[in-house]
Amino acid sequence: MTKACIEYFALSCPYDMIQFDDHSILDHGQASPDSEANGSSLSEKKVTVVFVLGECLVPVYSLTSVNNQSWFMGYFLAQLILCSMSKILTDNIVSKELVGELIVKFVLLFSLCGPGSGKGTQCTNIVEHFGYTHLSAGDLLRAEKESGSENGTMIQNMIKEGKIVPSEVTIKLLQRAMQANNNDKFLIDGFPRNEENRAAFESVTRIEPEFVLFFDCSEEVMERRLLGRNQGRADDNIDTIRKRFKVYMESTLPVIEYYNSKGKVRKIDAEKPVEEVFEAVKSVFTPLHEKVKHRSNAPWNISRYRDRWFLWRIKSRQVVYQCCCLGVATLPEISNQI
Numbered sequence: 001m002t003k004a005c006i007e008y009f010a011l012s013c014p015y016d017m018i019q020f021d022d023h024s025i026l027d028h029g030q031a032s033p034d035s036e037a038n039g040s041s042l043s044e045k046k047v048t049v050v051f052v053l054g055e056c057l058v059p060v061y062s063l064t065s066v067n068n069q070s071w072f073m074g075y076f077l078a079q080l081i082l083c084s085m086s087k088i089l090t091d092n093i094v095s096k097e098l099v100g101e102l103i104v105k106f107v108l109l110f111s112l113c114g115p116g117s118g119k120g121t122q123c124t125n126i127v128e129h130f131g132y133t134h135l136s137a138g139d140l141l142r143a144e145k146e147s148g149s150e151n152g153t154m155i156q157n158m159i160k161e162g163k164i165v166p167s168e169v170t171i172k173l174l175q176r177a178m179q180a181n182n183n184d185k186f187l188i189d190g191f192p193r194n195e196e197n198r199a200a201f202e203s204v205t206r207i208e209p210e211f212v213l214f215f216d217c218s219e220e221v222m223e224r225r226l227l228g229r230n231q232g233r234a235d236d237n238i239d240t241i242r243k244r245f246k247v248y249m250e251s252t253l254p255v256i257e258y259y260n261s262k263g264k265v266r267k268i269d270a271e272k273p274v275e276e277v278f279e280a281v282k283s284v285f286t287p288l289h290e291k292v293k294h295r296s297n298a299p300w301n302i303s304r305y306r307d308r309w310f311l312w313r314i315k316s317r318q319v320v321y322q323c324c325c326l327g328v329a330t331l332p333e334i335s336n337q338i
């Protein structure tokens with residue numbers, strides 16, 4: 001299992017080791033004003049390439065170019081991987097520690113708490129303070145319903161009943177939202193709501209969360225907050241609220257227990273005032289934020305290899321490369337652009 005793209009290896013590989021089956025890469029290099037992509041320097045240069053092992057191994061063959069440099073590096077990587085992989089691996093694996101400085105992590109966090117515990121409120125604060133992209137599974141489902149999608153009626157009924165929408169629908173919405181965003185830090189709120197959500201997400205995306213936020217709050221307080229929310233939500237009525245609590249106890253708590261057994265849950269007392277809850281949230285986020293703040297500012301790109309979509313980015317100067325498989329998907333709107 002690739003843990004949020006953490007399984008990296010670095011390969012140090014001289015360019016002349018690569019058997020290009022097509023000289024266009026050299027032609028492209030000569031045409032490029034960029035010295036790293038210059039054909040004459042190819043044979044002299046040694047590069048370190050960081051990439052993910054496992055299913056994400058062959059990611060960047062059909063890629064959209066954002067600029068010449070990243071096109072070049074993407075093409076180079078594809079060639080590197082397509083030629084004698086086993087030789088490269090056995091001869092050139094550098095220790096994971098060495099990669100530490102180069103790695104840019106793809107950070108994923110889940111916020112999994114009872115309805116009305118204040119996760120939406122705190123996620124807004126986290127976005128402002130730490131620069132995460134907040135994806136609320138509930139918001140995505142509500143927007144999908146409003147968009148007139150063929151799943152609209154089903155989603156509406158499930159929300160009204162406080163039931164959990166089938167994973168394939170929710171995961172597709174999450175994937176799309178992640179693909180449309182260049183950020184490398186995602187905070188996914190209200191997901192996974194049950195074991196099926198969790199298992200399906202991990203199997204499709206191969207991503208595990210860095211940690212899971214758990215806002216601890218009694219039903220009494222959550223109920224009072226939901227009834228006072230006044231946002232016109234179809235599920236903020238006492239009947240649906242009770243159903244949601246039942247679903248939460250039966251389906252969501254086991255997921256929290258699962259992550260707890262893996263040491264990933266960060267429990268926060270959510271009954272305190274908003275500001276105090278956020279102080280506790282900050283103390284959870286700050287160490288992680290410090291750890292990854294040297295990340296690359298290279299943009300994320302999306303490409304497809306065979307039936308899999310990949311999110312990738314390359315920083316050419318230090319040759320930092322990061323890739324994340326977003327799973328098997330048919331996304332015609334994106335495939336048309338590639």
Ligand SMILES: Nc1ncnc2c1ncn2[C@@H]1O[C@H](COP(=O)(O)OP(=O)(O)OP(=O)(O)O)[C@@H](O)[C@H]1O
Nearest residue numbers: 114115116117118119120121225229272273274277
């Ligand atoms: N710590 C807090 N103290 C008092 N009120 C709060 C606190 N946090 C949030 N609220 C209020 O409680 C209501 C519910 O909060 P919020 O929408 O953030 O909950 P949620 O967990 O995202 O709910 P849902 O799962 O239904 O989307 C809102 O009106 C919000 O202003």
Ligand SMILES: Nc1ccn([C@@H]2O[C@H](COP(=O)(O)O)[C@@H](O)[C@H]2O)c(=O)n1
Nearest residue numbers: 137138158159162163164165190191193
């Ligand atoms: N993973 C999810 C998340 C939400 N839902 C449905 O949306 C409702 C509202 O969710 P909030 O996160 O905004 O509270 C929820 O009660 C579910 O009906 C879902 O199906 N799957």
